[in-house]
Amino acid sequence: METQSMAKKEMEIVGAGPSGLVAAMTLQKAGFQVKVYEARKDVGCRFHGDFQGIENWSQEEDILETLDKMGIAINFRCGPFYGGRIYGPTGEQLDLQSKTPLFYLVRRGQVPDSLDQGLKTQALEAGVEILFEHRKKTIEGRAITATGPKGADAIAKGVTFHTDLPDQSLTILDDEIAPGGYAYFLIHEGLATMATVLFRDYHQEKACFEKMKQAFQKLIPYKMSDPREFGGFGNFYIAKSEEHGPRLYIGESAGFQDFLWGFGMRYAMVSGYLAAQSIIRNTSYDALWKAQLLPFLQAGMVNRMLIDRFGATAYRILMKQLKGQAEIRPFMKEKYSMSFKKSLLLPLAKRHVQSRVKDERCIHPTNCDCVWCRCAKV
Structure with a gap:
C-alpha cells in the first residue's frame, strides 16, 4: 500500500x-x-x-x-x-x-x-x-x-533541404517578405532551413514564401536537394x-x-x-x-x-x-x-500587444479541470 x-x-x-x-x-x-x-x-x-x-x-x-x-x-x-x-x-x-x-x-x-x-x-x-x-x-x-x-500570434512558412553551401546564417528584415517579422536562411553541415516569419497579414503566407525564396536566390544562389516544406506558429x-x-x-x-x-x-x-x-x-x-x-x-x-x-x-x-x-x-x-x-x-x-488567441470554451465557473483552459490565468 x-x-x-x-x-x-x-x-x-x-x-x-x-x-x-x-x-x-x-x-x-x-x-x-x-x-x-x-x-x-x-x-x-x-x-x-x-x-x-x-x-x-x-x-x-x-x-x-x-x-x-x-x-x-x-x-x-x-x-x-x-x-x-x-x-x-x-x-x-x-x-x-x-x-x-x-x-x-x-x-x-x-x-x-x-x-x-x-x-x-x-x-x-x-x-x-x-x-x-x-x-x-x-x-x-x-x-x-x-x-x-x-x-497563432505569429506564423512561419519554410522549407528544409540539402545544400552544398557552407555553414552560415542570413536574415532579411522586409515587410514585403515577412510582415512584421523576418526571413532567415540557416545552413549547417549540408542541411538548410529557409523560412519567413509573419506577425501579421497571414493570408500573404504563400506569396511571402515565394518572395523569400527569390530574395535569397539573388543574395546567395542556391540549389535545393530533397526540399520539404513546413509551417509553424507561435x-x-x-x-x-x-x-x-x-x-x-x-x-x-x-x-x-x-x-x-x-x-x-x-x-x-x-x-x-x-x-x-x-x-x-x-x-x-x-x-x-x-x-x-x-x-x-x-x-x-x-x-x-x-x-x-x-x-x-x-x-x-x-x-x-x-x-x-x-x-x-x-x-x-x-x-x-x-x-x-x-x-x-x-x-x-x-x-x-495582445494575444490573438482566445479560449472561450471553458464552462466551469469554479474548480476548472480543463487541460487547455486559461480562464483564471489571464
Missing part, C-alpha cells in the same frame, strides 16, 4: 515538448514518479527536422552553462553560431560578429539528432514514464501543463499568474515566448526547470518565473510594439544601430533587457 508521502511524490505533466520534458526529468531526479502525457505519437511532431536557434544574447551566462546547471546534457545537434549577415528593408547588408556564440543551432522534430529526441532520451533514462497518443482531457490534483501554443502573452489552482503552466502554454523574434526555447526549458523547482522546494512558481523571465518578456513586448508601430522605419533605425557594433552580443543583451525608457513604454505595449 502506498503511503501518503509516496502519493505526494507522484506528478503528472501534460505535454512532452522541451518545457515538459525538462520539468519531468528534473522532478524524476528529485525522487518524484513522473508521468508525461503526450497526445501525439512521438515528441517533436509539430516540427519537420528544421533548424531553430536557441538565443544566447539575452543573458550574460551562456545557455549551455545554464542547461548544464539544470542537469541537461547536450546529446543533440547544437552548433554555435558567432554571427551572421543581415539585410535591411532597402537592401543594405551588415555582417554581425560575436566573440562568443550568438545563438546555438538545433534541429526540431522526430529526426534522431533533434533537441526533442535528445530531451526525450534523457527523460526516459532518468526514469520518466511517457505515455504517447494519450490525450489528457482533465487533470485532478497538482500537475504541470506544457501543451504548447494554442494558436503564441505569446504575459499572464498575471501561471498558477491555476494546483496547476502550473510552462513554455508556450504559459505564453513564454520572445515577442520580438520568437526565440522561445530558452524560456521554455528554463520555465520547466523553475516549475519543477517550485514543487521540489515547495515555493511559489510565480515568484520564480517573474524573477527570472518576466523582465525579458516585458522588454520583448516593448520591442514588438515599436516594430509594429514603426515598421520599416524601426528596421532602418535598427540597421543604423547595428552598423556601429564591433561586438553584437552586448548590444543584443541591452535590447532584450528592461530599462527606464522601456518601463515608461510598457503600459502602452501591454495595450498594444
Whole structure:
C-alpha cells in the first residue's frame, strides 16, 4: 500500500515538448514518479527536422552553462553560431560578429539528432514514464501543463533541404517578405532551413514564401536537394499568474515566448526547470518565473510594439544601430533587457500587444479541470 508521502511524490505533466520534458526529468531526479502525457505519437511532431536557434544574447551566462546547471546534457545537434549577415528593408547588408556564440543551432522534430529526441532520451533514462497518443482531457490534483501554443500570434512558412553551401546564417528584415517579422536562411553541415516569419497579414503566407525564396536566390544562389516544406506558429502573452489552482503552466502554454523574434526555447526549458523547482522546494512558481523571465518578456513586448508601430522605419533605425557594433552580443543583451525608457513604454505595449488567441470554451465557473483552459490565468 502506498503511503501518503509516496502519493505526494507522484506528478503528472501534460505535454512532452522541451518545457515538459525538462520539468519531468528534473522532478524524476528529485525522487518524484513522473508521468508525461503526450497526445501525439512521438515528441517533436509539430516540427519537420528544421533548424531553430536557441538565443544566447539575452543573458550574460551562456545557455549551455545554464542547461548544464539544470542537469541537461547536450546529446543533440547544437552548433554555435558567432554571427551572421543581415539585410535591411532597402537592401543594405551588415555582417554581425560575436566573440562568443550568438545563438546555438538545433534541429526540431522526430529526426534522431533533434533537441526533442535528445530531451526525450534523457527523460526516459532518468526514469520518466511517457505515455504517447494519450490525450489528457482533465487533470485532478497538482500537475504541470506544457501543451504548447494554442494558436497563432505569429506564423512561419519554410522549407528544409540539402545544400552544398557552407555553414552560415542570413536574415532579411522586409515587410514585403515577412510582415512584421523576418526571413532567415540557416545552413549547417549540408542541411538548410529557409523560412519567413509573419506577425501579421497571414493570408500573404504563400506569396511571402515565394518572395523569400527569390530574395535569397539573388543574395546567395542556391540549389535545393530533397526540399520539404513546413509551417509553424507561435503564441505569446504575459499572464498575471501561471498558477491555476494546483496547476502550473510552462513554455508556450504559459505564453513564454520572445515577442520580438520568437526565440522561445530558452524560456521554455528554463520555465520547466523553475516549475519543477517550485514543487521540489515547495515555493511559489510565480515568484520564480517573474524573477527570472518576466523582465525579458516585458522588454520583448516593448520591442514588438515599436516594430509594429514603426515598421520599416524601426528596421532602418535598427540597421543604423547595428552598423556601429564591433561586438553584437552586448548590444543584443541591452535590447532584450528592461530599462527606464522601456518601463515608461510598457503600459502602452501591454495595450498594444495582445494575444490573438482566445479560449472561450471553458464552462466551469469554479474548480476548472480543463487541460487547455486559461480562464483564471489571464
